[in-house]
Amino acid sequence: MKKLIYIFNILLTMFVFASCKDENVFVSIEDEPFYSILVSIPDNSTRATYKEDGENIAVIWEKGDVLKIGSNEFVFKEMQGTNGLFFHYGELTGDKTQATFGFSANGEGSQVQSKNNHCREVLEGSVPADYDFAPNAKNKGVIQLFPAQNMSLLHIQTKSPAMFLGGSLLEIKGLDKDYSVSLGEDPSLVFADKGDTLDVFVVVPSGKTVSGTLRFYFYAYDENKKNAEDGDEYHYYMKCNASVSTKYNEVVKMPLPSKPTHTALQLGLPSGTKWATTNLGATKESEAGEYYAWGEIEPAAGGDYSPANCKAYNMVWSELYNSGIITKDDKTGILTPENDAATQNWGDDWKIPTKKEYEELINPTYCSYEMVKYGERYGFEFTSKKNGKKIFFPNGGQWEGLKDCTTIEAWQNYGGNKKVTNYCRGQYWVSNVVENNARDRGCAFTSVKSSNGKFTDEPNFQDQNRTYGRNVRAVIKR
Numbered sequence: 001m002k003k004l005i006y007i008f009n010i011l012l013t014m015f016v017f018a019s020c021k022d023e024n025v026f027v028s029i030e031d032e033p034f035y036s037i038l039v040s041i042p043d044n045s046t047r048a049t050y051k052e053d054g055e056n057i058a059v060i061w062e063k064g065d066v067l068k069i070g071s072n073e074f075v076f077k078e079m080q081g082t083n084g085l086f087f088h089y090g091e092l093t094g095d096k097t098q099a100t101f102g103f104s105a106n107g108e109g110s111q112v113q114s115k116n117n118h119c120r121e122v123l124e125g126s127v128p129a130d131y132d133f134a135p136n137a138k139n140k141g142v143i144q145l146f147p148a149q150n151m152s153l154l155h156i157q158t159k160s161p162a163m164f165l166g167g168s169l170l171e172i173k174g175l176d177k178d179y180s181v182s183l184g185e186d187p188s189l190v191f192a193d194k195g196d197t198l199d200v201f202v203v204v205p206s207g208k209t210v211s212g213t214l215r216f217y218f219y220a221y222d223e224n225k226k227n228a229e230d231g232d233e234y235h236y237y238m239k240c241n242a243s244v245s246t247k248y249n250e251v252v253k254m255p256l257p258s259k260p261t262h263t264a265l266q267l268g269l270p271s272g273t274k275w276a277t278t279n280l281g282a283t284k285e286s287e288a289g290e291y292y293a294w295g296e297i298e299p300a301a302g303g304d305y306s307p308a309n310c311k312a313y314n315m316v317w318s319e320l321y322n323s324g325i326i327t328k329d330d331k332t333g334i335l336t337p338e339n340d341a342a343t344q345n346w347g348d349d350w351k352i353p354t355k356k357e358y359e360e361l362i363n364p365t366y367c368s369y370e371m372v373k374y375g376e377r378y379g380f381e382f383t384s385k386k387n388g389k390k391i392f393f394p395n396g397g398q399w400e401g402l403k404d405c406t407t408i409e410a411w412q413n414y415g416g417n418k419k420v421t422n423y424c425r426g427q428y429w430v431s432n433v434v435e436n437n438a439r440d441r442g443c444a445f446t447s448v449k450s451s452n453g454k455f456t457d458e459p460n461f462q463d464q465n466r467t468y469g470r471n472v473r474a475v476i477k478r
Contacts (some may be wrong), residue, residue, distance in 0.1 A: 004211040158256035160192035167221035173241025234260040268386025286375025291469030294442030297344040342474035352431040
């Protein structure tokens with residue numbers, strides 16, 4: 001398996017780190033006249049190109065690196081032993097007591113690197129008072145650089161879900177603000193197969209504390225739309241049960257789950273809607289997951305899907321709107337975020353799909369569909385005609401009071417027409433109210449069409465009792 005590594009400098013605010021030690025590094029020059037310097041990074045430093053040995057990181061300078069002595073720029077030439085050799089053409093001016101590399105705390109820096117592995121290090125050090133800046137002479141002294149004051153290193157590690165890394169994005173939420181960083185310039189350079197080790201190193205400030213949920217979003221580069229935001233999304237959620245703090249000049253390995261908490265696929269639909277690959281409460285695509293009454297954000301306790309456990313029951317549009325359950329007092333009303341099970345269980349990025357979004361998914365112009373068995377369940381598999389990606393909706397049946405239809409046998413006994421379909425049908429709540437303003441009905445997407453007592457495998461919509469337990473699939477908010 002490949003080991004895919006990126007390093008970024010984001011002002012993150014968290015975690016206790018284990019110490020990290022860097023090996024020394026060198027460089028050289030050519031052409032005259034020039035001034036040269038030797039630079040070493042002996043301890044606790046970060047670098048876009050490096051090799052890792054346990055908790056130690058060996059720093060390696062790269063062509064194009066620029067280091068400043070005061071306002072004088074020195075360009076990396078080559079490694080010399082364990083130090084880097086840099087050179088400067090022309091006369092030296094101004095103060096020469098401080099050496100810096102990378103970006104300062106206020107975002108200003110001595111270089112912007114245009115290479116696949118972006119780096120925004122903050123390294124600094126004092127120039128020895130007796131340092132000899134004689135022109136055209138190789139200096140025997142060594143300038144030592146260290147991470148800028150109060151900086152630490154966070155090592156994020158997980159298994160790749162299979163994605164392009166070059167051209168993709170990493171976004172981190174749950175801090176003092178949201179951070180977004182490109183994973184590289186050229187999407188053709190790096191592709192991570194499923195299961196490959198993915199490492200991300202992030203330079204963070206120390207002396208910070210944070211608690212709650214930290215969310216990592218990988219936006220996979222999309223080959224068709226040529227845009228990371230338009231690609232698939234892989235979300236990893238990390239919960240911090242107690243406040244923790246960063247420590248100066250230390251590194252910690254932070255293993256994310258081996259698979260994303262949630263995944264959203266870009267099917268190439270005209271609206272750009274990205275669909276979750278699993279139902280709420282499911283741990284894999286073939287699982288039905290949890291059951292919800294329309295407008296409820298938790299499954300009914302003990303499977304009691306009765307009017308008493310559905311606050312939206314027996315309300316027309318105006319009553320639903322005045323109660324804050326829907327957004328508009330008409331047939332275009334949809335569930336508010338506070339009453340949307342997807343938003344409340346998965347976070348503000350997600351919502352229950354609207355009828356329009358379901359209609360786009362089942363439109364044969366954009367996706368084909370067929371009833372298939374996936375894992376232990378039958379269900380509808382939709383295949384994008386734009387990019388070939390597939391999404392599966394398991395037939396989870398229905399939960400109405402004590403009538404449980406989560407198995408093939410239960411559906412047969414409950415009233416299914418065995419000559420047409422011998423498995424449970426899929427039934428999913430839609431965010432919209434019903435168009436006829438019925439007091440007790442919600443709009444549901446179902447995998448089986450009923451006509452004159454006959455059932456056919458055809459995705460469609462039905463007005464169903466709001467109290468009934470149905471599955472929920474989520475989409476990314478746009």
